[in-house]
Amino acid sequence: MNPAIHNQSSSFAMAIALLRRDLLLVYRRRSDAVTVLVFFSIVVSLFPLGVGADPSMLRLIGGGVVWVAALLSAMLSLPRLFSSDFADGTLEQLVLSPQPLALTVGIKCLAHWVSTGIPLALMAPLLGLQFGLDSDALWVLSLGVLVGTPILSLIGAVGTALTLGLRGGNLLVALLVLPLNIPVLILGAGAVDAAQSGLGAGAHLSLLGALLIMTLIGAPFAAAAALRISLD
Amino acid sequence: MLKATDLLQLNNLACVKGERLLFSRLSFEIPAGSLVRVIGANGTGKTSLLRIMAGLSEPAAGEIVWNSQHTRLSRSEFLQDILYIGHGSAIKDELLPAENLMANCTIQGEAFSEPEVHAVLEELGLGERLDVESLSLSAGQRRRIALARLWLTQRPLWLLDEPFNALDAKSVEQLCLQISRHVREGGICLYTTHQSVDIASDRQLTLPLDAFCQPAKAQSEHSGLNGLI
Numbered sequence: 001m002n003p004a005i006h007n008q009s010s011s012f013a014m015a016i017a018l019l020r021r022d023l024l025l026v027y028r029r030r031s032d033a034v035t036v037l038v039f040f041s042i043v044v045s046l047f048p049l050g051v052g053a054d055p056s057m058l059r060l061i062g063g064g065v066v067w068v069a070a071l072l073s074a075m076l077s078l079p080r081l082f083s084s085d086f087a088d089g090t091l092e093q094l095v096l097s098p099q100p101l102a103l104t105v106g107i108k109c110l111a112h113w114v115s116t117g118i119p120l121a122l123m124a125p126l127l128g129l130q131f132g133l134d135s136d137a138l139w140v141l142s143l144g145v146l147v148g149t150p151i152l153s154l155i156g157a158v159g160t161a162l163t164l165g166l167r168g169g170n171l172l173v174a175l176l177v178l179p180l181n182i183p184v185l186i187l188g189a190g191a192v193d194a195a196q197s198g199l200g201a202g203a204h205l206s207l208l209g210a211l212l213i214m215t216l217i218g219a220p221f222a223a224a225a226a227l228r229i230s231l232d
Numbered sequence: 233m234l235k236a237t238d239l240l241q242l243n244n245l246a247c248v249k250g251e252r253l254l255f256s257r258l259s260f261e262i263p264a265g266s267l268v269r270v271i272g273a274n275g276t277g278k279t280s281l282l283r284i285m286a287g288l289s290e291p292a293a294g295e296i297v298w299n300s301q302h303t304r305l306s307r308s309e310f311l312q313d314i315l316y317i318g319h320g321s322a323i324k325d326e327l328l329p330a331e332n333l334m335a336n337c338t339i340q341g342e343a344f345s346e347p348e349v350h351a352v353l354e355e356l357g358l359g360e361r362l363d364v365e366s367l368s369l370s371a372g373q374r375r376r377i378a379l380a381r382l383w384l385t386q387r388p389l390w391l392l393d394e395p396f397n398a399l400d401a402k403s404v405e406q407l408c409l410q411i412s413r414h415v416r417e418g419g420i421c422l423y424t425t426h427q428s429v430d431i432a433s434d435r436q437l438t439l440p441l442d443a444f445c446q447p448a449k450a451q452s453e454h455s456g457l458n459g460l461i
Contacts (some may be wrong), residue, residue, distance in 0.1 A: 028326035089320015
């Protein structure tokens with residue numbers, strides 16, 4: 001038996017190890033993740049202060065406001081997806097890994113979603129309460145954010161990969177990625193509206209799910225290609 | 233795994249950075265057991281050459297053949313045979329030294345147990361820093377963690393870009409010994425350095441990049457060759 005065989009870990013083990021490493025980094029650098037959540041709650045809380053406290057109006061805009069804030073918060077956390085790996089040379093090692101780069105990108109997006117998307121989805125209904133959303137709408141809001149944020153992470157990965165190493169890259173990412181996220185916003189906010197008016201949010205959420213599947217198939221490959229270009 | 237028949241061929245490589253041609257018509261053959269020092273002044277493309285060989289950048293022309301297979305066509309097999317350490321140490325501030333080393337190995341598909349990793353780090357003089365986050369380590373200590381992979385790996389082809397940077401005298405000596413052990417066992421090591429180091433090896437080659445640079449003017453071509461001599 002060749003001793004080297006034991007040391008060759010499978011693609012699955014590599015993926016798990018990478019996910020573990022990324023989540024450990026987020027855990028050791030908790031303040032970054034918390035900042036995003038604080039930003040989220042502050043942006044949402046600004047709206048009632050700005051537009052006045054008319055309950056019917058707040059109920060009308062609530063879903064949309066929480067969604068826009070979630071979009072901006074996810075955007076705020078995008079730079080940490082690749083930039084520190086790019087700066088310290090880890091990204092080169094990831095590109096040289098025998099495991100497909102698209103899978104690596106997918107794992108990094110998964111870690112980003114777990115550390116950003118899931119907390120946002122958990123916080124969204126709490127913030128929705130400020131706008132007097134009823135419990136159905138709150139469920140739909142939370143579920144929508146849960147399904148929508150991985151799309152934001154994946155599309156964001158393409159944007160950040162393209163702008164790695166550029167000056168003013170972070171602003172450029174926002175310009176590149178925000179327009180692409182419009183369908184997510186429309187479907188997500190639409191789902192909350194539909195739930196509030198009693199139409200049922202099934203159609204919106206299904207479309208959001210379909211969008212997630214499409215992004216899941218395409219975005220990792222696009223981001224992997226972009227990473228190779230950025231490193232060249 | 234190391235094989236006595238390993239052979240790396242560079243065929244007619246050319247590299248263009250921006251508008252500038254760094255080198256062209258670079259052909260070189262490196263058999264198993266060779267220690268190759270890539271030499272050239274700053275900006276002659278030493279790093280670019282190593283990055284091209286690792287497949288991080290595309291050559292403007294030419295090809296790299298590893299054991300008579302084009303690396304572009306059999307990339308995943310080639311990646312399992314190379315170990316590239318560039319300027320970046322790939323060390324995360326938030327992780328412990330052993331976590332960093334294990335993560336870097338696992339990313340490359342080589343898994344090692346914690347005792348193995350600890351043993352290597354202790355050998356490299358990091359024994360007392362094993363339970364502190366890498367944030368508090370010096371540049372040389374980080375470099376040692378990155379280079380510790382060389383003590384664990386089974387891969388035949390090492391591409392080391394300025395491996396001696398930031399290392400103290402003892403670490404330089406340890407690294408030289410490890411590299412000479414690797415080439416003695418039939419591995420291949422390409423490295424760049426501006427320091428004068430003495431690595432014992434039977435087959436020492438130098439790859440002078442100045443010889444493959446084609447300046448725009450014939451005049452400067454002469455000065456390039458003179459610089460080499």
